[in-house]
Amino acid sequence: MSSIFKRENDMHLRLKMYEQMYLIRLFEEKMEELFKKGVLFGTIHSCAGQEAVAVGIINSLSQTDLIIGNHRSHGHYLAYTNDVEGLMAELMGKATGVVGGRGGSQHIHKNNFYSNGVQGGMVPVATGMALAEKIKKSGNIVVCFIGDGTLGQGVVYESMNIASLWQLPILYVVENNYYAMSTRICDAVAGLPVNRGRAFDIESSELTSNDSDIIYNGSEDIVKKVREKCTPYFWVINTYRLSGHSKSDDRCYRTKEEEMKWAELDPLLIAESKIPRELRLQIEHNCMKRIEDTAEKVKKDVLPSKEGLADMMKLTI
Amino acid sequence: MLTYAKSINRALEETLLQDERVYLFGEDICDPYGGAFKITKGLSSRFPERIYNTPISEASITGIVAGMAVRGFRPVLEIMFGDFLSLAADQILSNISKFHWMYNHKVAVPVVIRTPMGGRRGYGPTHSQSIEKMFLGIPGIKIVAPSYFHDVGDLLKIAIQDDDPVLFIEHKLDYSRTLKTIINGRVDDWFARYTGDVYPVISLSLTDFEDDDVTIITYGGMVPFVEDAAKKLLFEEDIATEILIPSLIKPLNVNELIPSVSKTGRVVIVEEGTLTNGWGAEIAALLSDEGFKYLKAPVKRIAALDFPIANTKILEDFILPDTEDIVQTVKEIL
Numbered sequence: 001m002s003s004i005f006k007r008e009n010d011m012h013l014r015l016k017m018y019e020q021m022y023l024i025r026l027f028e029e030k031m032e033e034l035f036k037k038g039v040l041f042g043t044i045h046s047c048a049g050q051e052a053v054a055v056g057i058i059n060s061l062s063q064t065d066l067i068i069g070n071h072r073s074h075g076h077y078l079a080y081t082n083d084v085e086g087l088m089a090e091l092m093g094k095a096t097g098v099v100g101g102r103g104g105s106q107h108i109h110k111n112n113f114y115s116n117g118v119q120g121g122m123v124p125v126a127t128g129m130a131l132a133e134k135i136k137k138s139g140n141i142v143v144c145f146i147g148d149g150t151l152g153q154g155v156v157y158e159s160m161n162i163a164s165l166w167q168l169p170i171l172y173v174v175e176n177n178y179y180a181m182s183t184r185i186c187d188a189v190a191g192l193p194v195n196r197g198r199a200f201d202i203e204s205s206e207l208t209s210n211d212s213d214i215i216y217n218g219s220e221d222i223v224k225k226v227r228e229k230c231t232p233y234f235w236v237i238n239t240y241r242l243s244g245h246s247k248s249d250d251r252c253y254r255t256k257e258e259e260m261k262w263a264e265l266d267p268l269l270i271a272e273s274k275i276p277r278e279l280r281l282q283i284e285h286n287c288m289k290r291i292e293d294t295a296e297k298v299k300k301d302v303l304p305s306k307e308g309l310a311d312m313m314k315l316t317i
Numbered sequence: 318m319l320t321y322a323k324s325i326n327r328a329l330e331e332t333l334l335q336d337e338r339v340y341l342f343g344e345d346i347c348d349p350y351g352g353a354f355k356i357t358k359g360l361s362s363r364f365p366e367r368i369y370n371t372p373i374s375e376a377s378i379t380g381i382v383a384g385m386a387v388r389g390f391r392p393v394l395e396i397m398f399g400d401f402l403s404l405a406a407d408q409i410l411s412n413i414s415k416f417h418w419m420y421n422h423k424v425a426v427p428v429v430i431r432t433p434m435g436g437r438r439g440y441g442p443t444h445s446q447s448i449e450k451m452f453l454g455i456p457g458i459k460i461v462a463p464s465y466f467h468d469v470g471d472l473l474k475i476a477i478q479d480d481d482p483v484l485f486i487e488h489k490l491d492y493s494r495t496l497k498t499i500i501n502g503r504v505d506d507w508f509a510r511y512t513g514d515v516y517p518v519i520s521l522s523l524t525d526f527e528d529d530d531v532t533i534i535t536y537g538g539m540v541p542f543v544e545d546a547a548k549k550l551l552f553e554e555d556i557a558t559e560i561l562i563p564s565l566i567k568p569l570n571v572n573e574l575i576p577s578v579s580k581t582g583r584v585v586i587v588e589e590g591t592l593t594n595g596w597g598a599e600i601a602a603l604l605s606d607e608g609f610k611y612l613k614a615p616v617k618r619i620a621a622l623d624f625p626i627a628n629t630k631i632l633e634d635f636i637l638p639d640t641e642d643i644v645q646t647v648k649e650i651l
Contacts, residue, residue: 099421109420114387116419118411124377125412128384135340135390155407158377165372 011275017059017212018271019283020082021051024075025268026291027084028243031074031091035247039299040091044105047075049210049242052267053175054079056215057143060223066133068126068144069115071106072175072241076145080113084294094301101304112140120146120153123172127159130168134230141169141226149180151189151196163232164200171226171233172197177241182253197234204234210267213274242266321465322492325356325431328470329393332477333364336391339477341368342378343395353397354433354492375404379430383413386428391477399434399486400446413482414457425480429473434462435488435538435589436637441628447538447590447621449486453567453599459516460567462486462537465494466504466519467564475515486566488538488589506548516565518573522558523551529559531647532577534600535587536566539638543587546643554644556651566596571603575611578604582613583650587643592620614650619643 028046035044047054054075058067069076077087083098090097091105098108106117114129116122126144133140150156151174163170174193178185185193197204203225207218215237226233240262244251251259272280319327332339341357347370351358361368371378375396382392396402402409409430416426436445449460459481463469469487476483499509499519508525511517521544522529531550535543543560550556559577563569578584584604586597597618604616619638627633 099419099423102421103419107415107419109416109423114420116412116415118407121380121407121411124380124408125384125387127377128381129388130384131381132385132388132390136388155374155376155380158372158374159380161372162374162377162381166369 013059013216014213014271014275015279015283017055017216018268018275018280019287020055020079021212021268021271022284023084023287023290024051024054024078026287027074027078027088030291030295032243032247034295041093042104043246043248044074044091045072045246046243047072047241049262049266050175050177050239051075052210052212052215052270053173053237053239056212057173057219060216060219061143062140064112064138065140066112066114066126066129066142068122068129068142069108069113070122070145070147070150071117071119072147073108073115073145074105077108077110077113077115081110083110084290085298086110088294089298089301092298092301093303094298095304096298096301120150120156123150123153123156124159127163127168127170130163130170131166134168139227141171141223143171143173145173145175147180148174148176148178148185148189148193149183150174151193152180157196157200160197160200160202160232160234164202167231169226169230169232171222171235174234174236176236176238178238179241179245179253181245181249184253194234194236202232202234204236206236206238208238210239210265211270212267240265318495320492321469321487321494321496322354322356324468324470324496325473325487326358326360328473329357329360330363332474333360333367336477338389338391339367340385340390340392341395342371342382342392344371344373344397346370346395352395354489356431356492357395375401376408379405379408380412382428382430383408383416383426386426386482387416387424391427393429393431393477396430396432398444399432399448400443402430402432402448402452405430406451409452409458409484410455414455417481418457426482427477427480429476429483429485431473431485431487433487433489433492435490436626436633437490439628439630439633442625445626445633447588449484449566450588450590450595452484453596458482458484459565460484460486461516461564462566463564464519464537464540464562465491466497466499466509466521466540466562467517468496472516472564486537490538512573514565514570514573516563518564519562520577521547521560521562523547524557526559529557529577529581530651531556531558531583531585532561532574532581533558533585533587533643533647534561534563534574536563536596537589539587539589542638542640543643545640546647549640549644550647554648556647558647569600569603571607574600574604575608578608579611582611584612584616585619585643585646585650586616587619587638589637590620591623592618593623595620617646617650619646
């Protein structure tokens with residue numbers, strides 16, 4: 001059940017996390033580019049700037065743990081599955097997508113990863129999954145990612161109350177990027193976010209970091225606690241989304257100065273300073289090639305057929 | 318002599334015994350209380366590890382059973398009053414009904430959400446409604462609403478084993494009623510038939526399905542009113558009716574209605590929910606599409622007035638449909 005990586009941020013793990021973060025960033029940038037070219041349709045929510053949270057936490061998990069994502073989950077998904085092709089095909093609406101083009105960016109499932117698009121809507125589902133794992137005595141835990149905006153939803157607190165009452169093995173991660181779309185956290189969240197976990201007698205803590213090593217180390221301890229004590233945990237991580245909320249966001253609600261300040265705390269910059277240049281360039285090259293090659297390949301994939309749709313609807317209803 | 322309530326209780330007990338994936342969730346469902354309508358009485362004493370008394374958190378517990386179901390369990394959730402499904406609506410609409418299709422058939426969500434609906438007990442505007450109509454338009458869920466002519470316990474067991482999510486609607490007034498069992502095609506004064514589907518449609522006729530003038534389509538707690546109306550119509554007006562009582566009210570198989578409609582050519586649909594955009598409206602549209610050539614008169618709908626349900630009995634009775642409404646409407650189309 002233990003993680004395959006040792007503590008102390010050995011170089012192997014550090015390189016892996018850098019590669020994942022770089023891949024996620026390139027993925028998000030590529031998707032933006034494809035939107036501009038008209039290859040993609042609809043919308044996406046980029047997680048550029050928040051990659052350290054995804055890779056730091058997910059690398060500290062066991063492969064059989066469960067991950068519940070949200071509307072901004074490309075990073076969580078890629079860190080967990082490494083399935084660039086499936087996600088890219090999904091965003092392009094292809095039959096080869098993770099869920100055959102039915103879900104798109106926000107509504108995907110593979111192995112033990114589940115996401116959906118309504119704010120807070122997956123929090124009780126994640127909590128129920130934690131109960132399922134507890135009853136099965138699987139030793140698995142559930143990690144449920146939400147954002148600061150999600151703290152406005154009542155069902156989050158109903159679920160945290162139950163997770164505490166029933167002592168469920170679930171880690172609630174609040175990725176506070178300070179904005180719910182355009183609404184600043186100070187206009188939407190009263191008091192300290194971390195206190196909301198404490199109100200339910202759930203052990204809670206707060207971390208401000210874009211450093212994947214620091215998040216990984218913190219997560220390893222927390223995950224161990226959640227697993228071994230079979231208890232919930234509420235973790236607020238303060239980070240920043242470098243991109244807009246969605247593809248149509250002009251970011252008019254943030255100042256250039258603020259963005260510049262956070263750009264200096266870009267998780268990629270923090271990570272790259274800790275690895276040898278040659279290795280870094282090699283990783284970056286590989287990621288670029290992988291994203292470009294995958295995009296070219298997936299563009300040629302087939303679209304879902306209407307005939308398949310009709311057959312499947314008969315099965316469900 | 319098994320009551321509707323006892324039949325459900327016994328089915329839950331047997332299912333808990335037979336299927337270790339089954340867990341029950343709900344507010345106040347544990348002993349000694351045993352649920353607001355006592356449906357789960359005794360179960361938590363017998364299966365203490367598998368019955369979860371929950372906080373008053375309909376949204377969360379509905380999501381929790383969804384999570385349980387996705388991960389291999391067969392949870393049954395009791396929502397204390399059907400009116401409170403509004404609090405669970407997002408979980409039903411965005412998660413429970415969607416996961417299977419949206420995740421491209423990689424998961425199933427076999428939850429059963431049981432809940433009592435209906436008025437006539439003086440509970441007022443927020444504890445008397447029949448709001449199953451609000452879920453009729455959601456793809457990806459089934460709605461089962463057994464009448465007391467159905468073996469409600471058996472249907473609950475079937476719903477629990479169904480891989481699709483099921484909203485299981487029980488009428489409060491039915492709980493204390495004794496189930497009517499069809500034996501050799503007869504039950505009480507009725508000639509009775511049922512389709513062989515897992516969720517059967519029951520047909521009743523006082524005249525052995527000969528020369529019926531009108532088809533009345535109804536479900537759940539309206540059935541006793543329709544029975545009274547049918548008897549009145551036959552004995553006082555010499556009008557013979559065939560009553561169709563689906564248990565699966567959504568999706569509805571129109572082909573199960575056509576044989577009767579093709580004989581009578583006249584249709585009245587009776588439901589306890591409000592009239593506008595209701596179950597009856599959908600059936601009328603289906604019959605217009607699939608059975609227009611058989612119709613000799615406009616399809617009529619009988620339902621509650623488009624008001625909240627008043628607390629005081631005189632106004633509640635005025636707002637909800639009753640026997641006299643049915644009798645009058647049938648006479649209008651003959």
